[in-house]
Amino acid sequence: MTLQPRADWRHLVPRWSPKLAVGSALILTITLCGLVGPLLVGDPDRIDNIGLTPPGGGHLLGTTQTGQDVLAQIAYATRGSLYIGLLVGVMATFLSALFGIVGAYAGGVVDEAFSLFSNVMLVIPGLPLVIVISAFVPPEQRGVWTVALVLAITGWAASARVLRAQTLSLRGRDYVLAARVAGERPWRVIGVEILPNLLPLLASQFVFAVIAAILNEAGLSFLGLGASSSSTLGTMLYYAQNGFALQRGAWWWFVPPGLVIALFGCGLALVNFSIDEIINPKLRDLRRRVGAVARPATDPAPSPGDGVVLTLTGLSVTYQGERPVHAVRDVSLTLRRGEILGLAGESGCGKTTLAYAVNRLHRPPAEVTAGSVTFHDRVAGDLDILALTPEELRAFRWSKLSMVFQGAMNALNPVLTIRAQMQDVLSTHRPAMSRAARRARCVDLLTLVGVDPRRLRSYPHELSGGMRQRVMIAMALLLDPQVVILDEPTTALDVVVQRGILREIMRLRGELGFAVLFITHDLPLLLEVADRIAIMLDGQIVEDAPAEDVRDRPRHAYTRRLLGSFPSLTGERGAFVRSGGVS
Amino acid sequence: MRYYLRKLAFYLVALWAAVTLNFFIPRMMPGDPVDILMAKLQQRGSGVDPSARRAYELLLGTDSDEPLLRQYLSYLGNLVRGDFGISVSDFPTPVSTVIATSLPWTVALVGIATVMAVLFGIVLGVFVGWRRGTWLDSLVPATTVLSAVPYFWLALILVAVLGSALGWFPLLGGYDVVLTPGWNADFLGSALYHGVLPALTIVISSVGGWLLGTRNMMVSTMAEDYVLTARAKGLRERRVMVWYAARNAVLPSVAGFAISLGFVVAGSIVTEQVFAYPGIGSKLLQAVQNNDYALMQAIFLVITVAVLAANLAVDLLYGIIDPRIRTGG
Numbered sequence: 045m046t047l048q049p050r051a052d053w054r055h056l057v058p059r060w061s062p063k064l065a066v067g068s069a070l071i072l073t074i075t076l077c078g079l080v081g082p083l084l085v086g087d088p089d090r091i092d093n094i095g096l097t098p099p100g101g102g103h104l105l106g107t108t109q110t111g112q113d114v115l116a117q118i119a120y121a122t123r124g125s126l127y128i129g130l131l132v133g134v135m136a137t138f139l140s141a142l143f144g145i146v147g148a149y150a151g152g153v154v155d156e157a158f159s160l161f162s163n164v165m166l167v168i169p170g171l172p173l174v175i176v177i178s179a180f181v182p183p184e185q186r187g188v189w190t191v192a193l194v195l196a197i198t199g200w201a202a203s204a205r206v207l208r209a210q211t212l213s214l215r216g217r218d219y220v221l222a223a224r225v226a227g228e229r230p231w232r233v234i235g236v237e238i239l240p241n242l243l244p245l246l247a248s249q250f251v252f253a254v255i256a257a258i259l260n261e262a263g264l265s266f267l268g269l270g271a272s273s274s275s276t277l278g279t280m281l282y283y284a285q286n287g288f289a290l291q292r293g294a295w296w297w298f299v300p301p302g303l304v305i306a307l308f309g310c311g312l313a314l315v316n317f318s319i320d321e322i323i324n325p326k327l328r329d330l331r332r333r334v335g336a337v338a339r340p341a342t343d344p345a346p347s348p349g350d351g352v353v354l355t356l357t358g359l360s361v362t363y364q365g366e367r368p369v370h371a372v373r374d375v376s377l378t379l380r381r382g383e384i385l386g387l388a389g390e391s392g393c394g395k396t397t398l399a400y401a402v403n404r405l406h407r408p409p410a411e412v413t414a415g416s417v418t419f420h421d422r423v424a425g426d427l428d429i430l431a432l433t434p435e436e437l438r439a440f441r442w443s444k445l446s447m448v449f450q451g452a453m454n455a456l457n458p459v460l461t462i463r464a465q466m467q468d469v470l471s472t473h474r475p476a477m478s479r480a481a482r483r484a485r486c487v488d489l490l491t492l493v494g495v496d497p498r499r500l501r502s503y504p505h506e507l508s509g510g511m512r513q514r515v516m517i518a519m520a521l522l523l524d525p526q527v528v529i530l531d532e533p534t535t536a537l538d539v540v541v542q543r544g545i546l547r548e549i550m551r552l553r554g555e556l557g558f559a560v561l562f563i564t565h566d567l568p569l570l571l572e573v574a575d576r577i578a579i580m581l582d583g584q585i586v587e588d589a590p591a592e593d594v595r596d597r598p599r600h601a602y603t604r605r606l607l608g609s610f611p612s613l614t615g616e617r618g619a620f621v622r623s624g625g626v627s
Numbered sequence: 628m629r630y631y632l633r634k635l636a637f638y639l640v641a642l643w644a645a646v647t648l649n650f651f652i653p654r655m656m657p658g659d660p661v662d663i664l665m666a667k668l669q670q671r672g673s674g675v676d677p678s679a680r681r682a683y684e685l686l687l688g689t690d691s692d693e694p695l696l697r698q699y700l701s702y703l704g705n706l707v708r709g710d711f712g713i714s715v716s717d718f719p720t721p722v723s724t725v726i727a728t729s730l731p732w733t734v735a736l737v738g739i740a741t742v743m744a745v746l747f748g749i750v751l752g753v754f755v756g757w758r759r760g761t762w763l764d765s766l767v768p769a770t771t772v773l774s775a776v777p778y779f780w781l782a783l784i785l786v787a788v789l790g791s792a793l794g795w796f797p798l799l800g801g802y803d804v805v806l807t808p809g810w811n812a813d814f815l816g817s818a819l820y821h822g823v824l825p826a827l828t829i830v831i832s833s834v835g836g837w838l839l840g841t842r843n844m845m846v847s848t849m850a851e852d853y854v855l856t857a858r859a860k861g862l863r864e865r866r867v868m869v870w871y872a873a874r875n876a877v878l879p880s881v882a883g884f885a886i887s888l889g890f891v892v893a894g895s896i897v898t899e900q901v902f903a904y905p906g907i908g909s910k911l912l913q914a915v916q917n918n919d920y921a922l923m924q925a926i927f928l929v930i931t932v933a934v935l936a937a938n939l940a941v942d943l944l945y946g947i948i949d950p951r952i953r954t955g956g
Contacts, residue, residue: 302780309775
C-alpha cells in the first residue's frame with residue numbers, strides 16, 4: 045500500500061476563471077472603498093440644512109433628510125460592516141474548527157459531546173437568540189466587540205458540522221494513520237497532516253461566515269439592536285427606514301447600502317465557487333461540444349462472416365483537455381456469438397474506457413475520435429453504433445448489449461428496491477408486457493442466478509456484495525441480450541464468492557448463448573474462463589489470440605511479464621492459487 | 628426505529644438546552660429587567676401584584692437569595708402551564724394570548740414561503756445540474772447574488788417597486804384593517820393579497836441556496852455508478868434524471884434543512900418589521916423596543932420550539948425517503 049502524498053499546494057490554488065475574476069474584483073473594490081474611501085470623503089455626520097436632496101452636483105449620491113452626504117456615509121459604513129464581518133468570520137471559523145476538527149480527531153466521548161453541542165447550537169435559531177441577548181445588554185455596553193462575539197457564538201455551528209465530516213474522513217487516511225502510528229503528537233498530526241487538506245474547506249467556511257456576519261449585523265442594526273455608536277450599512281438602512289426614505293421616494297438613501305452588501309456578498313460567493321471546485325473537482329465547468337459524439341470518419345465494418353456479433357475497427361478514444369490523453373488507440377476486435385473474449389491489462393490501460401465506448405457510455409471530456417463499432421444483430425442486421433440517434437441508442441442499450449459494472453457496491457441505486465430497478469428495464473423496453481409477466485420475469489431471472497426472489501422487495505444495502513453482483517447479472521440478462529460486457533465483475537468480492545459467480549456466468553452463457561466481453565486485470569482468471577484473450581497495454585491491443593495460445597505461446601513481451609507475475613495455475617497444488625484482490 | 632428514537636432524544640435535548648438558555652440569559656446579563664418591568668407595570672396604573680412579580684422573577688432572575696435550582700424548577704413549572712406572565716407592551720394581555728394571535732400569521736407566511744422556495748429551488752437545481760455544460764450554468768452565479776442580498780433590503784426594494792411605484796400590492800400589514808379577522812372569503816383573500824410581497828421576499832432570498840445545493844449534489848450524483856447503470860440500461864432521460872440522479876441528490880438538501888430554516892426564520896423576523904406584518908417577528912421587536920422581557924423570552928422559546936418541531940418533522944421525513952436510515956441504525 046503506498047502512502048498518499050500530503051496536500052499538494054498546487055491543488056489548493058484556485059484555477060483562474062471569469063467567476064473568480066469578477067468575484068475578486070468586487071471584493072477588492074469594496075474593500076478598497078472601506079479602507080481608502082473614508083479618507084477621501086467629507087465628514088459623514090455633518091448636518092446641512094439642505095435636507096433630503098437627490099444625487100447631483102455637490103453630493104454624488106445625494107443627502108439624507110438631515111443633509112448628510114450619502115456617499116461619505118457609505119464609505120464609513122462599508123468600513124464598519126467589513127470590520128465586523130471580518131471579526132466575526134475569524135471568531136466563528138476558529139470556533140467551528142475547534143469543535144469540528146478537534147472533536148472529530150479526538151473521537152470517542154469528546155467527539156460525541158462536541159458534535160451534540162454543535163447540533164444543538166445549529167437547531168436553535170440564531171437571530172432570535174442574538175436579538176434576545178442584545179436586548180438584555182444595555183445600549184451603552186453594546187460595543188462592536190460584544191455584537192461580534194454574540195454573532196460568532198450563534199453562527200459557528202453549521203460549519204463545525206461540515207468540518208467534522210471532512211475530518212472524520214481524513215482521519216482514516218493512510219498518511220494520517222501512519223503519522224499517528226509513528227507516535228507524532230496530536231497537535232502536530234492535526235497541524236501538519238490534517239489542516240492543510242482542510243484549508244479549502246476552511247476558506248469556504250470562512251467566506252460563508254463573513255457573508256452571514258455582514259448580513260446578520262445589517263439585520264440587527266436595521267432593527268436598532270446593533271453596536272451603539274457604530275456606523276455600518278445596517279445602521280444606514282435603519283436611519284433610512286426611520287427617516288421614511290421609502291415613503292419619500294429617496295431611493296438614493298436606501299438603495300446604495302443594500303447594494304454594497306449584495307455586491308460584496310456576491311463577490312465572496314463567486315470566489316467561493318472557485319474554492320468549491322478545489323474541494324470537489326467534479327463541479328468544474330464543463331464545456332460540452334456541440335453534438336455529444338464526434339462522428340469519426342471511418343466507415344462501419346463490412347459485414348463479416350457468420351457468427352460475429354460485435355466488431356470494433358480502429359477505435360480510438362481521447363480525453364480532451366489541455367493535454368489530450370489517448371486512452372484507447374486504434375483498437376480492432378471481433379467478438380463471436382457465444383464466445384467469451386477476455387480483455388486483460390493493468391489498471392489505467394484503457395480497458396474500461398473501451399468498454400464504455402462500445403455502448404457510447406463515455407462522457408465528456410472523453411470522445412471517440414476514430415474508428416467504428418458495429419453490432420451484427422441477429423434480426424436487424426448491422427448497426428453502426430456510433431451513428432445511432434439518441435433514441436435508437438437508448439433502445440439498443442441493454443436489449444442487445446448489457447453491462448455488469450466494476451463497482452458492484454455502487455451500481456445499484458440505493459433508494460430504489462431491487463424490484464423497481466429490474467422492472468423499469470422491462471417497462472421501458474417491453475412496454476407491451478403485462479405487470480404479471482414483468483413480475484414473473486424478474487422472479488425467473490433472480491432464481492436463475494441463485495438469489496431468493498423474495499429479495500425483490502429489498503434495498504441494495506440489505507444485500508451482501510456477492511448477492512448484489514448476482515442481482516446485477518440477473519438484471520443484465522432480463523432482455524436476453526446478445527452481448528454482455530462484464531467489467532471487473534468479481535474484483536470487490538472474496539475468493540469463494542468470486543468462484544460462485546464465475547461458475548454462474550459460465551453456466552448461463554452455456555444456457556442462454558450470449559457472448560461475453562470479460563474485462564479484468566486478472567489474467568489467470570481469464571486463462572481459466574475465456575475462449576480468446578486480448579491483452580491491452582497503454583490503450584493498444586498488443587496480443588489477441590485463443591486462450592491456450594496466450595498461456596502456452598505468448599508472443600508479446602508484456603504478456604509474458606503478466607503471466608510471470610502470477611503464481612502458476614497448473615502447478616503442483618492444482619487449484620486456483622489466487623488471492624482475492626490482486627494488485 | 629432506533630433512528631426515530633435517537634432523533635426524538637436529540638430534539639428533547641435541544642429543547643432542554645433552549646429552555647435552559649432562556650433561563651440563564653437574563654440572569655447573566657447586566658441590568659435588572661424585573662425592576663424595569665415592574666416600573667413599566669406601575670406606569671400602566673396596575674397595582675404591583677405580588678404574583679405578577681413572582682412570575683417575572685422566575686422568568687428573568689431575582690435578587691433574592693432563593694436557590695437557583697428552585698427558581699429553575701418553578702420556571703419549568705410555569706412553562707409547562709403556559710404561564711409567561713403579562714405583556715407590558717400589550718397591557719394587560721397575557722403573553723400567551725399575544726403569541727396565540729400572532730403565531731399563526733408567521734407560521735402561515737414562513738411555512739408557505741419556505742415550501743415554495745424549497746420546491747422551486749430543488750426542481751430548478753435538479754434541472755440545472757442535469758443540463759450541466761449548457762447556458763443554464765450561468766443561472767448558478769446569478770442566484771448567489773440573490774442569496775447575498777439582505778432580506779429586509781430586498782423587502783424595501785419590492786415595496787418601493789411593486790408597492791409604491793406600480794401600486795400592485797399593499798405596502799403594509801397582514802390584511803385590510805376594515806375587515807374582521809375570521810374564516811371568511813373576504814378576510815382570507817385580503818390576507819393572501821397582503822402576504823404576497825413578504826412571501827416573495829422570502830422565496831427570492833432563499834431559493835438560490837436550495838438551487839445551488841441541489842445542483843452541486845446533482846453534479847456529484849451524476850458521476851455515481853448507479854446513474855451510469857441507469858443510462859446503460861437504456862432508460863429514458865426523465866427516469867434517469869428523476870429516479871436515479873435527483874432522488875439521491877435531494878437527500879443531503881433535506882438533511883441540511885435545519886441550517887436553511889435558521890436563515891429563513893432570521894430573515895422573516897426582519898422582513899415582518901419592514902411590512903409591519905402582524906406576525907411573531909414584529910411582536911418580538913415590539914417587545915425588545917419596549918423592554919417587554921416577558922414577551923421577548925416567550926417569543927424566543929416559541930420560535931425555537933417551532934423550528935425544532937419543523938426540523939424534527941423533516942428528520943422523520945428523511946427517514947422515509949432514505950431506506951438506508953429506515954432499516955439501518
